[in-house]
Amino acid sequence: MKIYFDNAATTPLDTHVLEAMMPYFAEHFGNPSSVYSYGRDTRAAIEEARKTIAALINAQPGEIIFTSGGTEANNMAIKGAVIYLGVERIITSPIEHHCVEYTVDFCRDFLKVQVDLVNIDEQGNIDLDDLSLLLKSSDKKTLVTLMHANNEIGTLADIERIAAICKEHNVLFHSDTVQTFAHFELDVQKINVDFISGAAHKFHGPKGVGFLYMRKQNKVKSFIHGGGQERGFRAGTENVYGIVGLAEAAKIAYNNLETDRKKILELKYYFKSQLLKHFEGVEFNGNTDERSLYTVLNVSFPPNDNSMMLLFTLDLEGICVSGGSACSSGAGTGSHVIAALKKDADRIPIRFSFSKHNTKEEVDIVVEKLVKILNS
Numbered sequence: 541m542k543i544y545f546d547n548a549a550t551t552p553l554d555t556h557v558l559e560a561m562m563p564y565f566a567e568h569f570g571n572p573s574s575v576y577s578y579g580r581d582t583r584a585a586i587e588e589a590r591k592t593i594a595a596l597i598n599a600q601p602g603e604i605i606f607t608s609g610g611t612e613a614n615n616m617a618i619k620g621a622v623i624y625l626g627v628e629r630i631i632t633s634p635i636e637h638h639c640v641e642y643t644v645d646f647c648r649d650f651l652k653v654q655v656d657l658v659n660i661d662e663q664g665n666i667d668l669d670d671l672s673l674l675l676k677s678s679d680k681k682t683l684v685t686l687m688h689a690n691n692e693i694g695t696l697a698d699i700e701r702i703a704a705i706c707k708e709h710n711v712l713f714h715s716d717t718v719q720t721f722a723h724f725e726l727d728v729q730k731i732n733v734d735f736i737s738g739a740a741h742k743f744h745g746p747k748g749v750g751f752l753y754m755r756k757q758n759k760v761k762s763f764i765h766g767g768g769q770e771r772g773f774r775a776g777t778e779n780v781y782g783i784v785g786l787a788e789a790a791k792i793a794y795n796n797l798e799t800d801r802k803k804i805l806e807l808k809y810y811f812k813s814q815l816l817k818h819f820e821g822v823e824f825n826g827n828t829d830e831r832s833l834y835t836v837l838n839v840s841f842p843p844n845d846n847s848m849m850l851l852f853t854l855d856l857e858g859i860c861v862s863g864g865s866a867c868s869s870g871a872g873t874g875s876h877v878i879a880a881l882k883k884d885a886d887r888i889p890i891r892f893s894f895s896k897h898n899t900k901e902e903v904d905i906v907v908e909k910l911v912k913i914l915n916s
């Protein structure tokens with residue numbers, strides 16, 4: 541029996557989502573750009589999905605662009621803000637996902653943008669005073685890009701407060717919400733954010749599809765050139781079944797937001813209490829209170845002879861977890877997030893991340909295995 545505690549990496553597809561997608565693989569196969577009925581059917585499905593996503597975040601359908609996932613959405617917002625909106629300076633943090641970090645590096649190296657890093661504390665919380673100081677220090681056209689929840693350690697940023705600071709200084713604000721869209725209510729009017737992103741596979745939807753929200757006053761143009769799809773904002777024949785799956789998965793998640801949150805949070809707290817009970821000196825990376833993603837618990841076990849091999853040994857026991865960032869798990873490279881927290885380098889961080897499908901019994905089995913591996 542396998543236990544899957546790596547839901548921040550990706551989640552299993554919901555069977556209802558698969559059912560909603562199925563007709564669009566064969567029966568409704570038309571190219572959405574075709575004018576005859578086959579095309580009109582698939583076009584209608586895309587526009588319906590756009591309305592669904594827009595309504596969930598209190599945006600207008602015209603502000604939603606479908607993409608191949610979170611990476612593309614974040615690339616589009618950041619590069620687009622530089623190329624099309626005249627951004628000359630980017631403020632970001634040292635713990636962003638690589639798809640933001642490396643895009644910002646690209647803007648610095650090839651588009652000659654000034655980059656400033658905001659200070660964070662030991663749990664990955666943004667120093668808001670430092671952000672204000674950075675914003676005061678220059679009148680260059682600026683984009684602030686700060687993620688809502690960190691995918692490795694789960695620390696949540698107060699994006700409403702960050703957006704307010706950005707608006708005080710009249711700068712653009714992008715937030716990578718890939719780990720939080722469809723896990724938390726996000727109202728783009730209330731938050732006053734200019735760009736957010738989502739990826740279906742983080743909430744039981746299909747892989748390879750996501751979206752970018754961009755506020756109508758600050759729309760960036762396409763950085764993939766070709767046909768006039770997505771009203772000219774993103775060329776290429778649309779991933780129709782993916783888009784249908786994205787909207788269906790989002791609807792299901794929103795219908796169950798509170799019950800799922802409560803269930804997953806209880807599991808996380810139960811797991812944390814069991815770890816504290818069984819492992820002397822265990823520590824947690826990132827916030828673990830209400831300022832954290834309820835799906836993620838990042839644990840540092842005290843170093844011992846067996847902890848170096850922990851990921852590998854857990855895998856042999858059928859337990860799927862992640863060390864460092866999910867997106868590069870298996871790559872064997874250290875985590876830039878854990879490094880930025882300036883934690884004890886001897887400790888091995890393991891990210892456990894949960895979904896509505898996990899159970900207390902699974903937690904008990906994982907704790908039992910951990911005890912066997914680490915305390916023997």
Ligand SMILES: Cc1ncc(COP(=O)(O)O)c(C=O)c1O
Pocket residue numbers: 548549608609610611612637639687689690691716718719739740748750866867
């Ligand atoms: C915070 C965050 N941003 C962006 C991404 C990239 O999303 P995608 O895999 O859809 O490209 C991920 C994926 O792990 C993520 O966790």
